[in-house]
Amino acid sequence: MPVSLTYLGIDPGLTATGWGVIGISGSRLTHIANGTITSNARLSLAERLVQIEAGLVQVIHEHAPDAAAVEQAFVARDASAALKLGQARAIALLVSARAGLAVAEYAPNHVKxxxxxxxxxxxxxxxxxxxxxxxxxxxxxxxxxxxxALAICHAHSGSANERIAAALLRAGAGR
Known part of the structure; x- marks a missing residue:
């Protein structure tokens, strides 16, 4: 029986950051959980980023994924919006990396x-x-x-070596 892995997909945004966790066992995908982390628009940018960070830390703590997939930024017409999206992406990348997850990034068109x-x-x-x-x-x-969709894309795109390494880490950690 193949070892099960869990992947976390993150769709970063300053107003709303989507997250989804799926399980992978062989070629079978299963839904575990999903949700949206929102930030209060009345707060400062720094405080909003802290809200996103706290939400992602909680998701990772609750679901203990083996890897994360984060959407790459697309070039927006509004430079200010692009910068804010980049900051939310940075939080997603940082939180995932700090949790020891392998992090992959995918362009929106690749995911679609x-x-x-x-x-x-x-x-x-x-x-x-x-x-x-x-x-x-x-x-x-x-x-x-x-x-x-990001998590599914990662399940389809993830290399065999990454899956083996994640499974070995998981087995060694007793999860």
Whole structure:
């Protein structure tokens, strides 16, 4: 029986950061949990980043994933929005790395192509395919659906060596 692994997908955003955790056993994917971390727009940027950090720390603590997949930033027309997204991404990368997770990054079009089959799929297509690939899963938001799609993409893209290393680490840690 193949060793089960868990992957955390993170769709970073300053207002809403989606997260999704899936299990992988051989070629079988299962939904574990998903959600959205929101930050209070009335707070300072630094305080909002702390809210995102605390939420991700809690998710990692509760679900103990073996690896994380974070969406790469896309070039936005609004430079200020792009910088804020970059800061939220930095929090996602930092929290994951501090937890000792292997972290992969995927471009939005790569995720869409991996999950839907088309690099320019819309949000409704992503949600539909996520829920088809993970029976019983109901994404709580578009951000959570995107995060689950990231985890699925990583499950499809992750190298065999990474899976073996994660399984060995997990077995050694007694999880």
């Amino acid at each position: 192509k991996s999950v839907v089959g088309a690099g320019h799929a819309d949000k409704s297509q992503i949600r539909l395919m996520v829920e088809m690939l993970l029976p019983g899963a109901k994404a709580g938001s578009e951000h959570a659906a995107d995060a689950l």
